[in-house]
Amino acid sequence: MKSRFCYSFSFLFLLVLYGGTAQGQSLQEYLKKKEKALLESYITFLSIPNVSTDTVNILKNAAYLEDLMADRGIKAELLTGTTPKVTPAVFGEIKTPGASKTIGFYAHYDGQPVNPKQWYAGVDPFKPVLITAPLESGGKILGPYKSGAEINPEWRLLGRGAADDKAGVMAILNAYQALVETGQRLGVNIKFLFEGEEEVGSIHLNEIFKKHKEKLKADCWVIIDGPRHVSGRKTIVYGVRGDVNIELTVYGAKRPLHSGNYGNWAPNPALKLAHLLASMKDEKGKVLVKGFYEDVTPLTASEKKALAQIPSQDALLKKELGIYASENPEQPLVEALMKPTLNINGMQSANVGAMASNVIPTKAVATLDLRLVKGNDYQRQVEKVIAHVKSRGYHVLTQEPTEAERAKYPNLAKIEIEHGYNAQRTPMDLPIAKTIQAALQSTSKESLVLIPSMGGSLPLYLFEEILGTKVITVPIVNYDNNQHAENENVKIKFLWEGIESIAAIMQMK
Amino acid sequence: MKSRFCYSFSFLFLLVLYGGTAQGQSLQEYLKKKEKALLESYITFLSIPNVSTDTVNILKNAAYLEDLMADRGIKAELLTGTTPKVTPAVFGEIKTPGASKTIGFYAHYDGQPVNPKQWYAGVDPFKPVLITAPLESGGKILGPYKSGAEINPEWRLLGRGAADDKAGVMAILNAYQALVETGQRLGVNIKFLFEGEEEVGSIHLNEIFKKHKEKLKADCWVIIDGPRHVSGRKTIVYGVRGDVNIELTVYGAKRPLHSGNYGNWAPNPALKLAHLLASMKDEKGKVLVKGFYEDVTPLTASEKKALAQIPSQDALLKKELGIYASENPEQPLVEALMKPTLNINGMQSANVGAMASNVIPTKAVATLDLRLVKGNDYQRQVEKVIAHVKSRGYHVLTQEPTEAERAKYPNLAKIEIEHGYNAQRTPMDLPIAKTIQAALQSTSKESLVLIPSMGGSLPLYLFEEILGTKVITVPIVNYDNNQHAENENVKIKFLWEGIESIAAIMQMK
Known part of the structure; x- marks a missing residue:
């Protein structure tokens, strides 16, 4: 029995690892086949302006998300707190028969302000265009995506929110859809939460959490936001500043x-x-x-070890950013971020x-x-x-x-x-943290980059303090995405890989 | 003979002093009678945008000046240098029978750039409005001048160029016209020069001077630009930075x-x-x-004496400007400007x-x-x-x-x-300098403020170096005119007083 069980387990594991499905279609095959439709749908989403303070358009984004979720058979609910007339967070839930764990997936659909004059000439931040690479690095603007045209996964999609953080919303919803459409089994119950006020400091997330505490309970919330490590390797982040x-x-x-x-x-x-x-x-x-x-607070032994194992990209970064030296040449980036x-x-x-x-x-x-x-x-x-x-x-x-x-x-x-909040850090040794780590590792031949805390900020302390739930961040976009600035962009292959990462977490047990 | 001559001289002097005319109309009476027409005409002039780099509109200003001069019987000539297609200076000349001196009057018709968003709400810098006082000091916007409406000389006209330096152009041309229309005698030959590139550093004035050297010769060029002393007293400035x-x-x-x-x-x-x-x-x-x-270069004895006699307005200025102290409280403004x-x-x-x-x-x-x-x-x-x-x-x-x-x-x-130039300083003891001082003093009961060098800059070294002509500046506008900045304005009574000052210099012998 034991050996049979082990065999079955290994077989299932391989199915997940190589994306085998009941229909014989791997996730990669599925994504390759659907990439044009996925990109077009994403461009439609990015075309709805999403500056946090632009309430009219923000509500259009929320309505669009409700439609996307309905298409996937997820009943969307607009969660608000106690303050009247504020931007809602969009919530949804999928129960998986036999699942013992509930994993929440969080992303935000609002974006930073834009100053179109600072973007590449002629580009409207809310009319996404394809570029071969950043223009500073010799890339060129290819213009809007033409329906049905071939897509080079090395190209980038340029527009506000393309990376931060509509990419997260897009990857979460499409990972779920991909599993459903390829007939693969879910391993966990899933909760979806898409916030619309992250870029203004998640000013009502505390109210939403307090009001919907039971609804939002989970074994872990997985935050899909921020960039992968500069090395391009898949990344888990255990904390935020x-x-x-x-x-x-x-x-x-x-x-x-x-x-x-x-x-x-x-x-x-x-x-x-x-x-x-x-x-x-x-x-x-x-x-x-x-x-x-x-x-x-001093770093733990695990955190120190993880920091030491993060591949140094300082030299590469300096070259890529066109700087001779960092502010303090004796201090590597990973240390500066702590x-x-x-x-x-x-x-x-x-x-x-x-x-x-x-x-x-x-x-x-x-x-x-x-x-x-x-x-x-x-x-x-x-x-x-x-x-x-x-x-x-x-x-x-x-x-x-x-x-x-x-x-x-x-x-x-x-x-x-302006409204502020404190840092949050989840211990790297927790069982749920290790399970997520294994699931993500199964999608990548290279070892993951494990980061005790990212440099960026999200109000993750709220998950811990109000919901009593651990939080782990799985960033999916390219590091050089210009988030928060002009010419924000996402490299297309990072979208596909992000979908694969999230699907693996949805399948874990 | 001697006594009769003295009597005649005194009589003429009194005529000048009190503005008596052949028609029995004083300059003040004339200005009071004509003030509505003068203001309307000035508003028309200010309504032509005059940012130095806005070539299309700058040429409209030059054409408008040609018309103004033609109305006064002055044949206008557009002077350019050797660089093709540059903004012309507008020149004109009046010969006075029996005059032994030639006095040139210079002003500039171009202005600094504008950022309308920084001006009082709703104000277009090129659609002048009347204000009772600066809004920061409790004033209010009265709106555009309505033809024929009464004018309070304490009001201000708000618009780019209102003070710096279309005020100079306006006062020079209307001083001449006032003397003609009241039948008063001119004492000197007059030359007029209105530049259109002063705010971009008078970049072609050297070419214009070299090309038209003979035409521009004079015993002294009088520059009508910059603000009168903070005390409000009439002012002569002998140099510029x-x-x-x-x-x-x-x-x-x-x-x-x-x-x-x-x-x-x-x-x-x-x-x-x-x-x-x-x-x-x-x-x-x-x-x-x-x-x-x-x-x-160290100050001369006359310059030091003049500096010591300038009334200190530091305390008043600090109050008016809303500052507790100057950068270096031990250094008065008049010293700082040297x-x-x-x-x-x-x-x-x-x-x-x-x-x-x-x-x-x-x-x-x-x-x-x-x-x-x-x-x-x-x-x-x-x-x-x-x-x-x-x-x-x-x-x-x-x-x-x-x-x-x-x-x-x-x-x-x-x-x-950016293009720069050096300072210029005319000795205060020169005979022509003293004659101008006497003429200006004749228009004011208060003693003049004599300033060895103003804080501001004009390329006056060109007059000395190329034309071999001395230069003296007679500023006419209120000190708090916001020149170079948003909400530039001129106090209306300073326009009328400026016309009187210039007329007195035109009448000197």
Whole structure:
């Protein structure tokens, strides 16, 4: 019996591994056959603008997802929290007879803001086009996909959300459909959750979780978001950093001044901001804000081991990104990502280039983001930055300065905090974590890259704190996808491989 | 004989002083009677967009000026240099029988770029509106001037060029017309020169001067540009600072990076720029670039005396501008303006505010202007800045970095220089300078403010070097005119007073 069982087990395992099906069609064969239809459907999805704050279009995305799910026989439900009129998360559920585990799959359908002028000339971020490769690397724009045309899996699809994170939504729904259509068995109960406010800090996810706690229970939520390791190897990530944004504004005169008539006399807010930012972080990237690196939870032995095994891609990355050195050449990327950061996302004062004029600006603004690791608290971290600004002689405001404040304080800084959240890390040794690892490994000849925490941020602490559920992230897109920026793109073969990865997890027992 | 002569002279002087005319109509009476027509005509002029680089509209301005001059019996001539197809300067000439001196009057009809989004809501910079006062000071927008409506001289006309420097053009032409229409005698031959490229550094004025050297000869060119002293008193300026602009760009990775995945590892160009700018100028406004304050020609005894007599408006200005202190509280404005400066006009890296996203920007740009005083050479001053950037470990480029340069140098800075020019200063004791001073003083009960050099810049060295002619500046507009910036405006009474000032100079002998 034992030997027969083992044989059966091995046979099933091989079926999964090589994608054998009752109909004799492997997942790869299925995907190859359906790739044109899958790409066309994905382009339709990407063509619905999805900037988180564009509520009208966001709701169109949610409605489109309901249709996609209905096509697959999944009854979609729009989950909201207690705040009225907010963007819904789209939920669905599949029960698998005999399954002992429930795995949730999460992705988000909203995207970052777009500034079309910054994208490749002539490209509308919401009218996806194919490119052979990024134009900076010698690629060219092929234009919109023509129905029925051959697809080179090395090409990329360019558009907002193409990688972050409609790719996740697309891969989850199509992995399920692929298993159904090729007649393969599911191993687990499946829950689907597609959020529409991730890029604005998942501001209502806590409400949704609290309100639908029972519905959202699972043995593990698998997050399909973020990029695979730079090596291109399949990747599991066990944690995320927290994140909080700060908008810092410093002030000069109330009105713009002629730089000839007042220069070298009236304070220049751009110079003030330069001094303030320079005081926050040295030229080697070390944050100089007092206590900034305190509170950090040390890494476990497994995490240290995993970090040491991550293939270093620093040299490749530097070449690819066109940089001579990292901020601190002694610190490899994998180590840098395990620390809290302070980063300037953007900076503006009056105008530059053709729009510049000989003025002293009235104010200078920097948008900062603080990434947080396990142990950091986002509010405490922000307080440290505020204390730093004060220590530089600034009176800190939360609103535009009044006349009285202007008359009283030599240095005025407005600090606005956007919603933030803390880091989350799942132990790598948990049984469910190991099962997922094995399932994913079965789809790849190369060994997986196991990352204790990604550099990016998702509000995964909510899964742990409210649902009491572990979380593991399986990123599927290419690392050089320009997520959050202009010319966001996904390499097409990563979509197909992502579908395979998710299908394997859906089949595990 | 002597006494009779003296009597005649005094009589004539009084005529000038009180604006008596053959028709018995004073200049003030004339202006009061004609103010509605003058304002309407000025609004028509301001409604022709005049951004220096907008060639199509710039030529419309030139054509409009030809018409204005023809209306006044002045034969206009479009002067160009040797470069083909460039913006012409509009020239005209009036010979006065018996006059021994020729005075040229210069103003410019082009303006700085506009970013309408930065102007008061709903205002088109080229559709002038009346305001009761700046909105920051509690003023309100009255809307477009309605033909025939009463005019409060304390109101302001808002629009690009309203102060800088269509006000100069308007006042010169209407001063001449006022003298003709009130039947008053001219004392000097008059030349008119209206330039269309001042705001882009008067890039062809040298060619125009060389080509039309004889035509443009005069005993003195009077420049009508810039603001009167903050005290509101009528002002003469004997010099200008030179100016040169630098656009400084520093680089990060070739593509925008997710701040979570690469933050604290990939170099952040916004931070690099902050450090670089902070290294150039300390927090008290002292420029730290090596040798920056060398080369400066010391002030003469007359200049020092004049500076000491300029009423200090520092306290008033600080209040009005909403600043607690100047950059260096020990240095009054009049002293600061006699030194070379380095000023940040604008700064930009990726986006801030609603457009911000969690990226590491690819580059950061600052537009700087260097103001120069007598003794400085603009090329030498720029070289000092370049040497400073190099001393901070930067490889300095004049174009975007190549792949090879990115691979070779840790720090890359592109430095682009815009056309610059040197300072100019006319000795205050010259006879022609004293005559103009007396004429202007005759129009004001308050004593004039005499300024050895204004803070702003005009390419006045060309008048001296090419034409061999002295230059004196008589600014006419209110100091708080927002020139070069959004919400540029002129206080209406300054237009009428400007016309009176210029008329007095046209009547001097």
